[in-house]
Amino acid sequence: MLCKDLKVVNLNITEDYYEYKGLFRLCSGEKCLDIDLMDLDNDNKLKEIKSNFNLKDDISDIKTILMEKIMEATKIESRIVEGKDYNENENDKKTERKISSMDMA
Template sequence: MDLKDLKVVSLNITEDNYEYKGLFRLCSDDRCMDADLEKLSDQSFLEEVKVTFNIKDPISVIKSDIMDKVIDASKQESRISQGEHCCNDTSDKKIQRSLDSLNMS
């Protein structure tokens, strides 16, 4: 299999007190494998990826390509909302109008 045919899907990057975790799935047309960003530093994991997907490229190229695909996937899935549209409930507006009418009395 060509390395370009390997896909990174279901990317989930979380942060807790500056400790980042990145879980994703490596997929080809007929196989999938769960992965973690931490494992990309592990030589045995990269060899497992090479064997599982029958990739002919060297380990260093595989690691670099997977990192590039993770970065590209993170750009596509990233959304910064931080509370946007959290309080657009119509019942809240009704309550606020009632409170406003009491304040005018």
């Protein structure tokens, strides 16, 4: 199996006083492995990933491919929009539509 065939799911990146933690699940078919993002700097963890999924890729390639997959997974946008692109009026309109639809029911 190749590393590019693995899927990164349940990516959870948190920040606590500028200390970032990242957890994700690496899956292929019936096998899954929970991984801490910091573990990708550990060669033993990369060897464990390679042996667990019977990967043909080199250890350094595995780390590179997984980091690309993680970066791709972070691009998935949240439904909650805040910050500079936040539009108060648009949010109010959506809320009003939801409330009025409940009144009709």
